[in-house]
Amino acid sequence: MFTGIIETLGTVADLKKDGGNLHITVASALTGELQIDQSVSHNGVCLTVVSLQEGTYTVTAIEETLNKTNLSELRKGDTVNLERAMILGSRLDGHIVQGHVDQTGTCTAIDMKDGSWIFSFVYDDKLGNPTIEKGSITIDGTSLTVVGSGSNTFSVAIIPYTYENTRFNTYKVGTVVNLEFDVIGKYVAKLLQLR
Structure with missing residues (x-):
């Protein structure tokens, strides 16, 4: 975990x-x-x-x-x-991340926004992995909040600290990234599918 x-x-x-x-x-x-x-x-x-x-x-x-x-x-x-791995009893500063990548996505745009960046991604929605506005997503292991969500696209906002201390500063349009979707969202989607 x-x-x-x-x-x-x-x-x-x-x-x-x-x-x-x-x-x-x-x-x-x-x-x-x-x-x-x-x-x-x-x-x-x-x-x-x-x-x-x-x-x-x-x-x-x-x-x-x-x-x-x-x-x-x-x-x-x-x-x-x-x-x-997380130490049990520590603060959960990001969100619950299992380390089990659901699929990959591809960077489609990088926009500078007055000191921060908006990164946009596309992914294969046939695998049934949802994103929601203000929900959690993990990109290459980095816990982030979704700021824009479509059926097979989403965007995240990156602050300078994250940009400088993760792989985000190496991304270009076309970079393939690992995606782990929010575990709670995956359970809810599965339960709705079973009904």
């Missing part, structure tokens, strides 16, 4: 294919605090630490994860949003 509040950025130090799996080695300031078997969110994808090295750690993404997320597009030197 995560909150969607990004702790730091990591840098992809190495990538190794192993059958359908991808071993991702990340250099991060968090490395010294990690242990093998811990869960860490990478661009919103919950992955398990499988090994630790001097200044780096390695996680493994399986083929299903690679097919449903943007992790298959990672290259050496890319940055990733990182968050360690």
Whole structure:
């Protein structure tokens, strides 16, 4: 379980294919605090630490994860949003984030708005994932509030702190991002579908 509040950025130090799996080695300031078997969110994808090295750690993404997320597009030197699992009893500063990406979306517009930015995205609505105005969405692991919602589009407003301390400053029109829709909204949509 995560909150969607990004702790730091990591840098992809190495990538190794192993059958359908991808071993991702990340250099991060968090490395010294990690242990093998811990869960860490990478661009919103919950992955398990499988090994630790001097200044780096390695996680493994399986083929299903690679097919449903943007992790298959990672290259050496890319940055990733990182968050360690939530500590029970801590503040929930973002929203409830499972680290289970529902699907990807694509950035369609970036508009500067007097010191902040509006990022717009499109996604495949056939998968039944809803957004609502003022609802929560997770983009590459970052907890955000929806400021504009359509049937297969939405927008979010990004403050300078978020822009400077997450991957948002690397996004361009066409960037593919991981989306995790609000878990409460998904349950409500499923219950309505069953009726």
